[in-house]
Amino acid sequence: xxxxxxxxxxxxxxxxxxxxxxxxxxxxxxxxxxxxxxxxxxxxxxxxxxxxxxxxxxxxxxxxxxxxxxxxxxxxxxxxxxxxxxxxxxxxxxxxxxxxxxxxxxxxxxxxxxxxxxxxxxxxxxxxxxxxxxxxxxxxxxxxxxxxxxxxxxxxxxxxxxxxxxxxxxxxxxxxxxxxxxxxxxxxxxxxxxxxxxxxxxxxxxxxxxxxxxxxxxxxxxxxxxxxxxxxxxxxxxxxxxxxxxxxxxxxxxxxxxxxxxxxxxxxxxxxxxxxxxxxxxxxxxxxxxxxxxxxxxxxxxxxxxxxx
Amino acid sequence: xxxxxxxxxxxxxxxxxxxxxxxxxxxxxxxxxxxxxxxxxxxxxxxxxxxxxxxxxxxxxxxxxxxxxxxxxxxxxxxxxxxxxxxxxxxxxxxxxxxxxxxxxxxxxxxxxxxxxxxxxxxxxxxxxxxxxxxxxxxxxxxxxxxxxxxxxxxxxxxxxxxxxxxxxxxxxxxxxxxxxxxxxxxxxxxxxxxxxxxxxxxxxxxxxxxxxxxxxxxxxxxxxxxxxxxxxxxxxxxxxxxxxxxxxxxxx
Numbered sequence: 001x002x003x004x005x006x007x008x009x010x011x012x013x014x015x016x017x018x019x020x021x022x023x024x025x026x027x028x029x030x031x032x033x034x035x036x037x038x039x040x041x042x043x044x045x046x047x048x049x050x051x052x053x054x055x056x057x058x059x060x061x062x063x064x065x066x067x068x069x070x071x072x073x074x075x076x077x078x079x080x081x082x083x084x085x086x087x088x089x090x091x092x093x094x095x096x097x098x099x100x101x102x103x104x105x106x107x108x109x110x111x112x113x114x115x116x117x118x119x120x121x122x123x124x125x126x127x128x129x130x131x132x133x134x135x136x137x138x139x140x141x142x143x144x145x146x147x148x149x150x151x152x153x154x155x156x157x158x159x160x161x162x163x164x165x166x167x168x169x170x171x172x173x174x175x176x177x178x179x180x181x182x183x184x185x186x187x188x189x190x191x192x193x194x195x196x197x198x199x200x201x202x203x204x205x206x207x208x209x210x211x212x213x214x215x216x217x218x219x220x221x222x223x224x225x226x227x228x229x230x231x232x233x234x235x236x237x238x239x240x241x242x243x244x245x246x247x248x249x250x251x252x253x254x255x256x257x258x259x260x261x262x263x264x265x266x267x268x269x270x271x272x273x274x275x276x277x278x279x280x281x282x283x284x285x286x287x288x289x290x291x292x293x294x295x296x297x298x299x300x301x302x303x304x305x306x307x308x309x
Numbered sequence: 310x311x312x313x314x315x316x317x318x319x320x321x322x323x324x325x326x327x328x329x330x331x332x333x334x335x336x337x338x339x340x341x342x343x344x345x346x347x348x349x350x351x352x353x354x355x356x357x358x359x360x361x362x363x364x365x366x367x368x369x370x371x372x373x374x375x376x377x378x379x380x381x382x383x384x385x386x387x388x389x390x391x392x393x394x395x396x397x398x399x400x401x402x403x404x405x406x407x408x409x410x411x412x413x414x415x416x417x418x419x420x421x422x423x424x425x426x427x428x429x430x431x432x433x434x435x436x437x438x439x440x441x442x443x444x445x446x447x448x449x450x451x452x453x454x455x456x457x458x459x460x461x462x463x464x465x466x467x468x469x470x471x472x473x474x475x476x477x478x479x480x481x482x483x484x485x486x487x488x489x490x491x492x493x494x495x496x497x498x499x500x501x502x503x504x505x506x507x508x509x510x511x512x513x514x515x516x517x518x519x520x521x522x523x524x525x526x527x528x529x530x531x532x533x534x535x536x537x538x539x540x541x542x543x544x545x546x547x548x549x550x551x552x553x554x555x556x557x558x559x560x561x562x
Binding site for chain 1: 348349350351352353354387388389390391392393394395396399400401402403406412453454457458460461462464491492494522525526527529530533534537538540541542543544545547548549551552553555556559
Protein backbone atom coordinates (compact mmCIF):
# COMPACT_ATOMS: atom_id res chain seq x y z
CA UNK A 1 0.00 0.00 0.00
CA UNK A 2 1.16 3.50 -0.90
CA UNK A 3 4.52 2.37 -2.10
CA UNK A 4 6.66 5.05 -3.67
CA UNK A 5 9.71 4.38 -5.81
CA UNK A 6 12.78 6.47 -4.98
CA UNK A 7 14.59 7.23 -8.24
CA UNK A 8 18.09 7.72 -6.79
CA UNK A 9 18.03 5.26 -3.89
CA UNK A 10 16.49 2.85 -6.46
CA UNK A 11 14.14 1.20 -4.03
CA UNK A 12 10.47 1.18 -3.20
CA UNK A 13 9.43 2.43 0.22
CA UNK A 14 6.15 2.95 2.02
CA UNK A 15 5.33 6.65 1.83
CA UNK A 16 3.57 6.53 5.23
CA UNK A 17 6.66 5.10 6.94
CA UNK A 18 8.86 7.86 5.52
CA UNK A 19 6.29 10.54 6.38
CA UNK A 20 6.08 9.09 9.90
CA UNK A 21 9.86 9.10 10.29
CA UNK A 22 9.96 12.73 9.12
CA UNK A 23 7.17 13.67 11.51
CA UNK A 24 8.73 11.85 14.50
CA UNK A 25 12.12 13.48 14.00
CA UNK A 26 10.41 16.81 13.23
CA UNK A 27 8.52 16.51 16.52
CA UNK A 28 11.74 15.93 18.45
CA UNK A 29 13.58 18.71 16.67
CA UNK A 30 10.68 21.11 17.29
CA UNK A 31 10.65 20.08 20.94
CA UNK A 32 14.39 20.39 21.52
CA UNK A 33 15.14 23.09 18.99
CA UNK A 34 17.71 21.00 17.16
CA UNK A 35 18.00 20.18 13.47
CA UNK A 36 17.31 16.49 13.79
CA UNK A 37 19.76 15.42 11.09
CA UNK A 38 21.71 13.36 13.60
CA UNK A 39 18.56 11.30 14.25
CA UNK A 40 17.19 11.24 10.70
CA UNK A 41 20.32 9.99 8.93
CA UNK A 42 20.73 6.91 11.19
CA UNK A 43 16.99 6.21 10.91
CA UNK A 44 17.21 6.26 7.12
CA UNK A 45 20.21 3.94 7.25
CA UNK A 46 18.39 1.55 9.62
CA UNK A 47 15.53 1.59 7.09
CA UNK A 48 17.82 0.34 4.33
CA UNK A 49 18.57 3.56 2.43
CA UNK A 50 22.20 3.44 1.25
CA UNK A 51 24.26 5.56 3.71
CA UNK A 52 25.69 7.81 0.99
CA UNK A 53 22.16 8.60 -0.25
CA UNK A 54 20.88 9.09 3.31
CA UNK A 55 23.61 11.62 4.13
CA UNK A 56 23.20 13.68 0.94
CA UNK A 57 19.40 13.65 1.00
CA UNK A 58 19.30 14.62 4.66
CA UNK A 59 21.48 17.67 3.92
CA UNK A 60 18.80 18.68 1.42
CA UNK A 61 15.99 18.24 3.97
CA UNK A 62 17.83 20.29 6.60
CA UNK A 63 17.80 23.26 4.19
CA UNK A 64 13.99 23.27 4.42
CA UNK A 65 13.76 22.83 8.18
CA UNK A 66 16.39 25.47 8.93
CA UNK A 67 14.82 28.04 6.56
CA UNK A 68 11.61 28.16 8.58
CA UNK A 69 13.53 28.18 11.88
CA UNK A 70 15.96 30.87 10.76
CA UNK A 71 13.15 33.07 9.46
CA UNK A 72 11.49 33.10 12.88
CA UNK A 73 14.82 34.00 14.54
CA UNK A 74 15.51 36.65 11.90
CA UNK A 75 12.21 38.39 12.66
CA UNK A 76 13.27 38.63 16.30
CA UNK A 77 16.63 40.07 15.30
CA UNK A 78 18.55 37.09 16.67
CA UNK A 79 20.96 36.60 13.76
CA UNK A 80 24.54 37.90 13.86
CA UNK A 81 25.16 38.25 10.12
CA UNK A 82 28.87 38.97 10.46
CA UNK A 83 29.50 35.98 12.70
CA UNK A 84 27.27 33.87 10.44
CA UNK A 85 29.25 34.86 7.34
CA UNK A 86 32.59 33.99 8.92
CA UNK A 87 31.20 30.62 10.05
CA UNK A 88 29.80 30.13 6.55
CA UNK A 89 33.12 30.77 4.78
CA UNK A 90 34.69 28.05 6.92
CA UNK A 91 31.64 25.86 6.34
CA UNK A 92 31.88 25.99 2.55
CA UNK A 93 35.54 24.98 2.69
CA UNK A 94 34.75 22.15 5.09
CA UNK A 95 31.85 20.90 2.99
CA UNK A 96 34.00 20.86 -0.14
CA UNK A 97 36.64 18.73 1.56
CA UNK A 98 33.97 16.49 3.12
CA UNK A 99 32.23 15.73 -0.18
CA UNK A 100 35.53 14.80 -1.81
CA UNK A 101 36.27 12.60 1.19
CA UNK A 102 32.94 10.82 0.76
CA UNK A 103 33.77 10.21 -2.90
CA UNK A 104 37.16 8.76 -2.01
CA UNK A 105 35.72 6.61 0.78
CA UNK A 106 33.02 5.25 -1.55
CA UNK A 107 35.69 4.11 -3.95
CA UNK A 108 37.56 2.48 -1.08
CA UNK A 109 34.39 0.81 0.24
CA UNK A 110 34.78 2.43 3.65
CA UNK A 111 32.09 5.13 3.51
CA UNK A 112 29.59 3.20 5.66
CA UNK A 113 32.24 2.59 8.30
CA UNK A 114 33.35 6.22 8.48
CA UNK A 115 29.75 7.49 8.66
CA UNK A 116 29.02 5.06 11.53
CA UNK A 117 32.29 5.84 13.34
CA UNK A 118 31.67 9.60 13.07
CA UNK A 119 28.22 9.14 14.53
CA UNK A 120 29.38 6.93 17.38
CA UNK A 121 32.20 9.32 18.29
CA UNK A 122 30.37 12.63 18.05
CA UNK A 123 27.05 11.52 19.45
CA UNK A 124 28.81 9.63 22.25
CA UNK A 125 30.93 12.59 23.30
CA UNK A 126 28.25 15.26 22.87
CA UNK A 127 25.54 13.12 24.45
CA UNK A 128 27.77 12.28 27.40
CA UNK A 129 28.77 15.91 28.00
CA UNK A 130 25.19 17.10 27.66
CA UNK A 131 23.93 14.47 30.02
CA UNK A 132 26.49 15.26 32.72
CA UNK A 133 25.84 18.99 32.31
CA UNK A 134 22.07 18.70 32.48
CA UNK A 135 22.15 16.37 35.49
CA UNK A 136 24.36 18.92 37.24
CA UNK A 137 22.00 21.72 36.26
CA UNK A 138 19.01 19.73 37.46
CA UNK A 139 20.56 19.07 40.87
CA UNK A 140 21.66 22.72 41.12
CA UNK A 141 18.18 23.91 40.21
CA UNK A 142 16.83 21.67 42.94
CA UNK A 143 19.25 23.35 45.37
CA UNK A 144 17.86 26.73 44.37
CA UNK A 145 20.99 28.19 42.76
CA UNK A 146 20.49 30.07 39.46
CA UNK A 147 21.62 28.21 36.35
CA UNK A 148 23.97 30.17 34.15
CA UNK A 149 26.51 28.99 31.63
CA UNK A 150 27.73 32.36 30.47
CA UNK A 151 30.31 34.18 32.49
CA UNK A 152 30.89 37.45 30.63
CA UNK A 153 34.20 39.18 30.94
CA UNK A 154 36.09 35.96 31.52
CA UNK A 155 39.01 35.61 29.09
CA UNK A 156 40.40 32.42 27.65
CA UNK A 157 43.16 31.45 25.20
CA UNK A 158 40.97 32.44 22.24
CA UNK A 159 41.48 36.09 23.03
CA UNK A 160 45.20 35.79 22.34
CA UNK A 161 44.73 34.98 18.64
CA UNK A 162 45.37 37.48 15.80
CA UNK A 163 42.93 38.73 13.07
CA UNK A 164 40.56 40.31 15.55
CA UNK A 165 37.12 41.37 14.35
CA UNK A 166 34.26 43.20 15.98
CA UNK A 167 30.95 41.33 16.06
CA UNK A 168 28.46 43.99 17.09
CA UNK A 169 25.37 41.85 17.38
CA UNK A 170 27.19 39.36 19.63
CA UNK A 171 28.97 42.15 21.53
CA UNK A 172 32.32 40.45 20.92
CA UNK A 173 35.76 41.55 19.77
CA UNK A 174 37.58 38.32 18.96
CA UNK A 175 39.82 36.74 16.36
CA UNK A 176 38.11 35.47 13.17
CA UNK A 177 40.13 32.23 13.35
CA UNK A 178 38.03 30.30 15.92
CA UNK A 179 34.68 30.87 14.13
CA UNK A 180 36.37 30.02 10.83
CA UNK A 181 37.72 26.76 12.26
CA UNK A 182 34.36 25.90 13.81
CA UNK A 183 32.77 26.59 10.41
CA UNK A 184 35.20 24.25 8.61
CA UNK A 185 34.48 21.53 11.13
CA UNK A 186 30.71 21.93 10.81
CA UNK A 187 30.95 21.87 7.00
CA UNK A 188 32.91 18.62 7.18
CA UNK A 189 30.26 17.08 9.43
CA UNK A 190 27.46 18.28 7.13
CA UNK A 191 29.07 16.50 4.18
CA UNK A 192 30.06 13.27 5.95
CA UNK A 193 27.24 12.86 8.46
CA UNK A 194 24.30 14.66 6.80
CA UNK A 195 23.74 16.88 9.81
CA UNK A 196 23.35 20.63 10.14
CA UNK A 197 25.95 20.61 12.85
CA UNK A 198 23.93 22.67 15.32
CA UNK A 199 24.78 20.20 18.06
CA UNK A 200 28.48 21.09 17.65
CA UNK A 201 28.13 24.73 16.68
CA UNK A 202 25.77 25.80 19.45
CA UNK A 203 27.93 24.54 22.35
CA UNK A 204 31.09 25.77 20.58
CA UNK A 205 29.65 29.26 20.19
CA UNK A 206 28.43 29.38 23.78
CA UNK A 207 31.44 27.87 25.54
CA UNK A 208 34.36 28.76 23.26
CA UNK A 209 33.33 32.05 21.64
CA UNK A 210 31.06 33.23 24.46
CA UNK A 211 28.37 34.38 22.01
CA UNK A 212 25.20 35.46 23.90
CA UNK A 213 22.71 32.57 24.04
CA UNK A 214 19.96 34.68 22.43
CA UNK A 215 21.99 35.08 19.23
CA UNK A 216 23.43 31.56 19.09
CA UNK A 217 20.46 29.63 17.69
CA UNK A 218 19.54 32.19 15.00
CA UNK A 219 23.13 32.57 13.82
CA UNK A 220 23.72 28.83 13.75
CA UNK A 221 20.51 28.28 11.73
CA UNK A 222 21.53 31.04 9.32
CA UNK A 223 24.86 29.32 8.72
CA UNK A 224 23.27 25.87 8.45
CA UNK A 225 20.95 26.95 5.59
CA UNK A 226 23.89 27.92 3.43
CA UNK A 227 26.23 25.11 4.37
CA UNK A 228 23.61 22.41 3.78
CA UNK A 229 22.64 24.11 0.48
CA UNK A 230 26.24 24.02 -0.68
CA UNK A 231 26.57 20.44 0.55
CA UNK A 232 23.44 19.41 -1.38
CA UNK A 233 24.78 20.91 -4.61
CA UNK A 234 28.24 19.38 -4.10
CA UNK A 235 26.83 15.91 -3.37
CA UNK A 236 24.66 16.24 -6.49
CA UNK A 237 27.60 17.07 -8.73
CA UNK A 238 30.17 14.76 -7.14
CA UNK A 239 28.29 11.68 -5.94
CA UNK A 240 24.78 11.91 -7.52
CA UNK A 241 23.32 10.77 -4.22
CA UNK A 242 20.62 13.39 -3.51
CA UNK A 243 17.17 11.81 -3.80
CA UNK A 244 14.70 14.70 -4.15
CA UNK A 245 11.67 12.45 -3.91
CA UNK A 246 12.84 11.12 -0.55
CA UNK A 247 13.83 14.62 0.60
CA UNK A 248 10.42 16.07 -0.29
CA UNK A 249 8.52 13.39 1.65
CA UNK A 250 10.80 13.92 4.66
CA UNK A 251 10.30 17.70 4.46
CA UNK A 252 6.51 17.37 4.56
CA UNK A 253 6.61 15.02 7.55
CA UNK A 254 9.25 17.09 9.31
CA UNK A 255 7.40 20.40 9.00
CA UNK A 256 4.20 18.96 10.46
CA UNK A 257 6.00 17.16 13.29
CA UNK A 258 8.01 20.24 14.21
CA UNK A 259 4.85 22.29 14.87
CA UNK A 260 3.57 19.79 17.42
CA UNK A 261 7.04 19.33 18.89
CA UNK A 262 7.47 23.06 19.51
CA UNK A 263 4.16 23.15 21.42
CA UNK A 264 5.16 20.10 23.48
CA UNK A 265 8.59 21.57 24.21
CA UNK A 266 7.11 24.62 25.92
CA UNK A 267 5.59 22.40 28.61
CA UNK A 268 8.97 20.99 29.68
CA UNK A 269 11.77 22.74 31.56
CA UNK A 270 15.05 23.51 29.83
CA UNK A 271 17.23 21.20 31.94
CA UNK A 272 14.79 18.32 31.62
CA UNK A 273 14.69 18.83 27.87
CA UNK A 274 18.46 18.74 27.66
CA UNK A 275 18.68 15.60 29.79
CA UNK A 276 16.11 13.89 27.56
CA UNK A 277 17.88 14.95 24.39
CA UNK A 278 21.21 13.77 25.84
CA UNK A 279 19.74 10.33 26.53
CA UNK A 280 18.40 10.09 23.00
CA UNK A 281 21.71 11.11 21.48
CA UNK A 282 23.47 8.50 23.61
CA UNK A 283 20.97 5.83 22.57
CA UNK A 284 21.59 6.42 18.84
CA UNK A 285 25.34 6.38 19.46
CA UNK A 286 25.15 3.08 21.37
CA UNK A 287 22.94 1.45 18.74
CA UNK A 288 25.39 2.36 15.95
CA UNK A 289 28.34 1.34 18.11
CA UNK A 290 26.86 -2.08 18.86
CA UNK A 291 26.38 -2.65 15.11
CA UNK A 292 30.10 -2.05 14.60
CA UNK A 293 31.19 -4.40 17.38
CA UNK A 294 28.79 -7.34 17.10
CA UNK A 295 29.73 -9.82 14.39
CA UNK A 296 27.43 -9.11 11.44
CA UNK A 297 25.18 -11.89 10.14
CA UNK A 298 26.55 -11.32 6.65
CA UNK A 299 30.26 -10.61 6.38
CA UNK A 300 30.12 -9.89 2.66
CA UNK A 301 28.64 -6.96 0.82
CA UNK A 302 28.21 -6.08 -2.85
CA UNK A 303 29.15 -2.65 -4.11
CA UNK A 304 28.91 -1.09 -7.53
CA UNK A 305 32.15 -0.04 -9.15
CA UNK A 306 32.31 3.71 -9.75
CA UNK A 307 30.90 4.63 -13.13
CA UNK A 308 28.95 1.41 -13.32
CA UNK A 309 25.75 2.98 -12.16
CA UNK B 310 -18.05 -54.18 -37.26
CA UNK B 311 -18.00 -50.80 -38.95
CA UNK B 312 -17.25 -49.24 -35.64
CA UNK B 313 -14.12 -51.28 -35.04
CA UNK B 314 -12.92 -50.69 -38.57
CA UNK B 315 -13.20 -46.99 -38.02
CA UNK B 316 -11.30 -47.26 -34.74
CA UNK B 317 -8.56 -49.22 -36.45
CA UNK B 318 -8.33 -46.59 -39.16
CA UNK B 319 -8.10 -43.82 -36.61
CA UNK B 320 -5.40 -45.65 -34.72
CA UNK B 321 -3.46 -46.12 -37.88
CA UNK B 322 -3.78 -42.44 -38.67
CA UNK B 323 -2.55 -41.51 -35.21
CA UNK B 324 0.40 -43.85 -35.50
CA UNK B 325 1.28 -42.52 -38.89
CA UNK B 326 1.12 -38.93 -37.78
CA UNK B 327 3.18 -39.52 -34.64
CA UNK B 328 5.76 -41.35 -36.71
CA UNK B 329 5.85 -38.39 -39.08
CA UNK B 330 6.29 -36.07 -36.12
CA UNK B 331 9.10 -38.17 -34.79
CA UNK B 332 11.03 -37.51 -37.91
CA UNK B 333 10.67 -33.76 -37.57
CA UNK B 334 12.82 -32.19 -34.83
CA UNK B 335 11.20 -30.26 -32.04
CA UNK B 336 11.74 -26.53 -31.80
CA UNK B 337 10.58 -24.05 -29.20
CA UNK B 338 8.71 -20.82 -29.74
CA UNK B 339 8.39 -18.45 -26.80
CA UNK B 340 7.29 -15.02 -25.77
CA UNK B 341 6.88 -13.02 -22.57
CA UNK B 342 3.83 -11.29 -21.16
CA UNK B 343 5.48 -7.85 -21.29
CA UNK B 344 8.32 -6.76 -23.51
CA UNK B 345 8.60 -3.36 -21.87
CA UNK B 346 8.36 -2.77 -18.16
CA UNK B 347 8.14 0.83 -16.93
CA UNK B 348 9.35 1.91 -13.51
CA UNK B 349 7.17 4.79 -12.36
CA UNK B 350 6.63 6.27 -8.93
CA UNK B 351 4.16 3.56 -7.94
CA UNK B 352 6.43 0.71 -9.10
CA UNK B 353 6.49 -2.04 -6.52
CA UNK B 354 7.68 -4.92 -8.63
CA UNK B 355 6.35 -6.76 -11.67
CA UNK B 356 5.23 -10.24 -12.61
CA UNK B 357 6.51 -11.78 -15.77
CA UNK B 358 4.97 -14.73 -17.57
CA UNK B 359 7.19 -16.64 -19.98
CA UNK B 360 5.20 -18.93 -22.21
CA UNK B 361 5.77 -20.92 -25.33
CA UNK B 362 5.14 -24.04 -27.26
CA UNK B 363 7.20 -27.03 -28.26
CA UNK B 364 6.41 -27.59 -31.93
CA UNK B 365 6.14 -31.19 -33.07
CA UNK B 366 5.58 -32.28 -29.51
CA UNK B 367 5.57 -36.03 -28.91
CA UNK B 368 3.82 -35.63 -25.61
CA UNK B 369 0.33 -37.05 -25.37
CA UNK B 370 -0.53 -35.21 -22.15
CA UNK B 371 0.91 -32.30 -20.12
CA UNK B 372 2.22 -34.72 -17.50
CA UNK B 373 3.93 -37.08 -19.93
CA UNK B 374 7.31 -35.67 -18.99
CA UNK B 375 8.94 -36.24 -22.38
CA UNK B 376 10.52 -32.80 -22.32
CA UNK B 377 12.42 -30.92 -19.70
CA UNK B 378 12.46 -27.16 -19.78
CA UNK B 379 14.79 -24.63 -18.23
CA UNK B 380 13.94 -20.92 -18.31
CA UNK B 381 16.64 -18.38 -17.47
CA UNK B 382 15.80 -14.71 -16.96
CA UNK B 383 18.87 -12.56 -16.73
CA UNK B 384 19.16 -8.85 -15.90
CA UNK B 385 21.81 -6.37 -17.06
CA UNK B 386 25.38 -7.38 -16.23
CA UNK B 387 27.59 -4.96 -14.38
CA UNK B 388 30.97 -5.06 -12.72
CA UNK B 389 30.67 -5.33 -8.94
CA UNK B 390 33.08 -5.33 -6.07
CA UNK B 391 32.62 -7.87 -3.31
CA UNK B 392 33.89 -6.91 0.11
CA UNK B 393 34.45 -9.02 3.17
CA UNK B 394 34.49 -7.71 6.70
CA UNK B 395 36.95 -8.82 9.36
CA UNK B 396 37.42 -7.75 12.92
CA UNK B 397 40.10 -5.08 13.27
CA UNK B 398 40.73 -3.57 16.71
CA UNK B 399 37.36 -4.79 17.91
CA UNK B 400 35.22 -3.44 15.08
CA UNK B 401 34.08 -5.07 11.86
CA UNK B 402 35.44 -3.35 8.77
CA UNK B 403 35.80 -4.22 5.09
CA UNK B 404 39.24 -5.67 4.60
CA UNK B 405 39.34 -7.94 1.57
CA UNK B 406 37.68 -7.34 -1.77
CA UNK B 407 37.38 -8.96 -5.16
CA UNK B 408 36.04 -7.55 -8.41
CA UNK B 409 33.69 -9.47 -10.69
CA UNK B 410 33.26 -8.13 -14.20
CA UNK B 411 29.88 -9.49 -15.26
CA UNK B 412 27.47 -9.80 -12.39
CA UNK B 413 23.83 -10.09 -13.49
CA UNK B 414 21.65 -7.60 -11.67
CA UNK B 415 18.87 -10.16 -11.77
CA UNK B 416 18.90 -13.90 -12.39
CA UNK B 417 16.07 -16.39 -12.23
CA UNK B 418 16.26 -20.08 -13.12
CA UNK B 419 13.01 -21.99 -13.45
CA UNK B 420 12.72 -25.56 -14.59
CA UNK B 421 10.43 -28.56 -14.78
CA UNK B 422 12.61 -30.49 -12.32
CA UNK B 423 16.02 -29.96 -10.64
CA UNK B 424 18.40 -28.94 -13.43
CA UNK B 425 21.14 -31.37 -12.32
CA UNK B 426 18.70 -34.18 -13.11
CA UNK B 427 17.86 -32.73 -16.53
CA UNK B 428 21.24 -32.68 -18.17
CA UNK B 429 24.95 -32.83 -17.54
CA UNK B 430 27.16 -30.15 -16.04
CA UNK B 431 28.89 -29.35 -19.36
CA UNK B 432 25.76 -28.06 -21.01
CA UNK B 433 24.65 -26.19 -17.88
CA UNK B 434 28.00 -24.44 -17.66
CA UNK B 435 28.09 -23.63 -21.37
CA UNK B 436 24.76 -21.80 -21.25
CA UNK B 437 25.04 -20.49 -17.69
CA UNK B 438 22.00 -22.38 -16.42
CA UNK B 439 21.63 -22.38 -12.62
CA UNK B 440 23.37 -20.61 -9.76
CA UNK B 441 26.30 -23.04 -9.81
CA UNK B 442 27.06 -22.18 -13.41
CA UNK B 443 27.17 -18.40 -13.39
CA UNK B 444 29.94 -16.06 -12.24
CA UNK B 445 32.54 -18.80 -12.62
CA UNK B 446 35.39 -16.53 -13.55
CA UNK B 447 38.14 -18.44 -11.80
CA UNK B 448 38.82 -22.13 -11.65
CA UNK B 449 38.62 -22.32 -7.89
CA UNK B 450 36.05 -24.85 -6.74
CA UNK B 451 35.33 -22.94 -3.53
CA UNK B 452 34.92 -19.24 -3.99
CA UNK B 453 33.35 -17.66 -0.89
CA UNK B 454 33.02 -14.32 -2.70
CA UNK B 455 31.02 -15.87 -5.54
CA UNK B 456 28.83 -17.75 -3.08
CA UNK B 457 28.25 -14.48 -1.22
CA UNK B 458 26.98 -12.72 -4.37
CA UNK B 459 24.40 -15.46 -4.86
CA UNK B 460 23.46 -15.60 -1.17
CA UNK B 461 23.01 -11.81 -0.83
CA UNK B 462 21.17 -11.42 -4.11
CA UNK B 463 18.86 -14.31 -3.18
CA UNK B 464 18.09 -12.62 0.12
CA UNK B 465 17.28 -9.39 -1.76
CA UNK B 466 14.96 -11.35 -4.06
CA UNK B 467 17.11 -10.59 -7.10
CA UNK B 468 18.28 -14.17 -7.69
CA UNK B 469 15.56 -16.78 -7.73
CA UNK B 470 15.21 -20.42 -8.53
CA UNK B 471 12.37 -22.86 -8.71
CA UNK B 472 12.73 -26.54 -9.58
CA UNK B 473 9.05 -26.72 -10.47
CA UNK B 474 8.62 -23.24 -11.92
CA UNK B 475 7.88 -24.39 -15.48
CA UNK B 476 4.81 -26.46 -16.23
CA UNK B 477 3.18 -27.84 -19.35
CA UNK B 478 -0.46 -26.89 -19.67
CA UNK B 479 -1.06 -28.83 -22.83
CA UNK B 480 0.90 -31.42 -24.72
CA UNK B 481 3.02 -28.66 -26.23
CA UNK B 482 2.10 -25.43 -24.42
CA UNK B 483 4.04 -24.41 -21.32
CA UNK B 484 4.32 -21.43 -19.02
CA UNK B 485 6.50 -20.07 -16.22
CA UNK B 486 5.82 -17.16 -13.86
CA UNK B 487 8.49 -15.11 -12.17
CA UNK B 488 8.45 -11.98 -10.02
CA UNK B 489 10.71 -8.98 -10.42
CA UNK B 490 10.98 -7.21 -7.04
CA UNK B 491 10.87 -3.40 -6.67
CA UNK B 492 14.66 -3.19 -6.35
CA UNK B 493 15.44 -4.64 -9.80
CA UNK B 494 18.06 -2.76 -11.78
CA UNK B 495 17.00 -1.07 -14.99
CA UNK B 496 18.29 -2.22 -18.34
CA UNK B 497 17.89 -5.01 -20.85
CA UNK B 498 16.74 -8.43 -19.66
CA UNK B 499 17.07 -11.70 -21.55
CA UNK B 500 14.82 -14.71 -21.27
CA UNK B 501 16.26 -17.95 -22.56
CA UNK B 502 14.20 -21.09 -22.85
CA UNK B 503 15.98 -24.43 -23.22
CA UNK B 504 14.19 -27.63 -24.22
CA UNK B 505 15.74 -30.99 -23.34
CA UNK B 506 14.77 -34.54 -24.12
CA UNK B 507 16.62 -37.31 -22.33
CA UNK B 508 19.39 -34.90 -21.35
CA UNK B 509 19.93 -33.64 -24.88
CA UNK B 510 19.44 -29.95 -25.70
CA UNK B 511 16.89 -29.86 -28.51
CA UNK B 512 16.21 -26.20 -28.90
CA UNK B 513 16.93 -22.81 -27.44
CA UNK B 514 14.98 -19.61 -27.83
CA UNK B 515 15.63 -16.09 -26.61
CA UNK B 516 13.56 -12.95 -25.99
CA UNK B 517 14.57 -9.56 -24.64
CA UNK B 518 12.68 -7.36 -22.21
CA UNK B 519 13.36 -3.68 -21.74
CA UNK B 520 13.03 -2.43 -18.18
CA UNK B 521 13.28 1.33 -17.86
CA UNK B 522 12.34 4.23 -15.67
CA UNK B 523 9.46 6.25 -17.09
CA UNK B 524 7.72 9.54 -16.45
CA UNK B 525 8.74 11.49 -13.37
CA UNK B 526 11.17 8.82 -12.18
CA UNK B 527 12.99 8.92 -15.50
CA UNK B 528 13.05 12.70 -15.47
CA UNK B 529 14.56 12.85 -11.96
CA UNK B 530 17.09 10.11 -12.61
CA UNK B 531 18.26 11.63 -15.92
CA UNK B 532 18.49 15.08 -14.39
CA UNK B 533 20.58 13.79 -11.48
CA UNK B 534 23.10 12.10 -13.74
CA UNK B 535 23.10 14.32 -16.83
CA UNK B 536 22.64 17.78 -15.30
CA UNK B 537 23.88 17.31 -11.74
CA UNK B 538 24.55 21.01 -11.08
CA UNK B 539 21.05 22.09 -12.14
CA UNK B 540 19.60 19.15 -10.24
CA UNK B 541 21.42 20.16 -7.05
CA UNK B 542 20.35 23.80 -7.35
CA UNK B 543 16.76 22.73 -8.02
CA UNK B 544 16.85 20.46 -4.94
CA UNK B 545 17.99 23.40 -2.80
CA UNK B 546 15.31 25.71 -4.25
CA UNK B 547 12.60 23.13 -3.56
CA UNK B 548 13.83 22.91 0.04
CA UNK B 549 13.89 26.70 0.50
CA UNK B 550 10.36 27.00 -0.92
CA UNK B 551 9.17 24.19 1.36
CA UNK B 552 10.70 25.98 4.35
CA UNK B 553 9.13 29.32 3.40
CA UNK B 554 5.76 27.68 2.79
CA UNK B 555 5.92 25.98 6.18
CA UNK B 556 6.63 29.21 8.04
CA UNK B 557 3.90 31.02 6.11
CA UNK B 558 1.35 28.34 6.99
CA UNK B 559 2.29 27.95 10.64
CA UNK B 560 3.26 31.52 11.46
CA UNK B 561 1.72 32.45 14.78
CA UNK B 562 2.45 36.17 15.10
